[in-house]
Amino acid sequence: MPELPEVETVRRGLASVSVNQPISGGEVLLTRTIAHPDADEFIDRLTGNTIASWQRRGKYLYAELHRQEKSAGWLGVHLRMTGQMLWLDRQEPIHKHTRVRLLVGTTSEIRFVDQRTFGQMWWIPPDRTPSDIMTGMAKLGPEPFDRDFSIEYFTTKLSKSHRNIKTAILDQTLVAGLGNIYADECLFMSRIHPNTLASSLKPKQIKTLHQAAIEVLTTAIDRGGTSFSNYLNVEGVNGNYGGEAWVYNRALQPCRVCDTPISKIRLGGRGTHFCPHCQPE
DNA sequence: ACAGATGCCTGGACGC
DNA sequence: TGCGTCCAGGCATCTG
Numbered sequence: 001m002p003e004l005p006e007v008e009t010v011r012r013g014l015a016s017v018s019v020n021q022p023i024s025g026g027e028v029l030l031t032r033t034i035a036h037p038d039a040d041e042f043i044d045r046l047t048g049n050t051i052a053s054w055q056r057r058g059k060y061l062y063a064e065l066h067r068q069e070k071s072a073g074w075l076g077v078h079l080r081m082t083g084q085m086l087w088l089d090r091q092e093p094i095h096k097h098t099r100v101r102l103l104v105g106t107t108s109e110i111r112f113v114d115q116r117t118f119g120q121m122w123w124i125p126p127d128r129t130p131s132d133i134m135t136g137m138a139k140l141g142p143e144p145f146d147r148d149f150s151i152e153y154f155t156t157k158l159s160k161s162h163r164n165i166k167t168a169i170l171d172q173t174l175v176a177g178l179g180n181i182y183a184d185e186c187l188f189m190s191r192i193h194p195n196t197l198a199s200s201l202k203p204k205q206i207k208t209l210h211q212a213a214i215e216v217l218t219t220a221i222d223r224g225g226t227s228f229s230n231y232l233n234v235e236g237v238n239g240n241y242g243g244e245a246w247v248y249n250r251a252l253q254p255c256r257v258c259d260t261p262i263s264k265i266r267l268g269g270r271g272t273h274f275c276p277h278c279q280p281e
Numbered sequence: 282a283c284a285g286a287t288g289c290c291t292g293g294a295c296g297c
Numbered sequence: 298t299g300c301g302t303c304c305a306g307g308c309a310t311c312t313g
Contacts, residue, residue, distance in 0.1 A: 001305080001306060001307075003307095032289095059307075059308095078307085078308085080306085080307055080308075081291095081305080081307065082290090097291090115290085115291060115292075116292090116306090117289080117290055118289065118306085118307070163284075163285095167284090172307085172308080180305090180306065180307090268285080269286075269287090270305095270306065271304085
C-alpha cells in the first residue's frame, strides 16, 4: 500500500518521463475513480494541456498543467490502497483493473490501474488550489522532512493525545505520509510498544521516534519504495525496501534482533506488528 | 471537539 | 473441489 516513499517514487518517475509533454486525450474506464468533476468533463479539461511538473503533499500527487505558458489547473491523484500510475506504450494490452488512461505525447500513456478501486483522481481548475478540491489535503499535518515537523511540535501534539502511539502517528493531521507499514517499522526502530499511550512517552522516546520516522521514510525513498505490498513504480517494477522489514507482516517469525516471535495485534482497526521483547510495554 | 466505528472494494488465505 | 468467511487498509463520513 503506497505510503509517502512510494508516492514520492511515483512522483519522480512521472516527472522524469512526462514533464513538458501534452495530454492528447484519454479514457475513463471506471467513472467513480473521478472525484471531480464528472468523468467526461475530466478528460475534456485535461486534453490539450501540457504537464508542467509533478508535486506531492503527503500521499497526494498532483501535476501542474499548462496551456500556452498559462496555468490550466492541476491533475490530482490519490493511489489509496492499490493504485498504480504506470507509464506505458499505448499498444500495451489493457489490464482488467485499468481505471483511467491519459494519452501523453505521441505513443505513451499514463495508465491508472487500481484493483481495489479506492484510488481517486481530480481535475482542479486554475482559479482554485489543489487543497480546495482535494479536501483531505487541506487537513494534512507537516511533511516529515519539513522544519514544521519539529521535536517541539511533535512533543506538544503527543502530550495532548489520548490515543495509543500507533494510532497517533497514522493520523495524517499530526504528520503527513506515514501508513501502516512504516508506522510499525519506526515504532520497532524506536523500541516503543505500539499500544503506549501517546501522552505518556518520555522526551527521549519522542526524540527517538521523531528521528526514526524521518530516517525510515528517507531510507525507503532512497530505495525506491517497498516491495512487501503490491505497489509498483511507474515502470511496473517493485521497490526494494521489502526484504528489510523489521516487523511488518512478520507475525510469528523471529525478531531480526532477538529471535522472539513477532506479535500481531489490532490497534485503531489496523493490523499492528511488534516485538514483545524489543518493544516492552 | 474529539475519538472510535463503519463503508468503500477485490482477491487471496483459510476452514470445513 | 467449492463454498463461505475473514482480512488487507487510507480516508471520508457517521455516531457517541
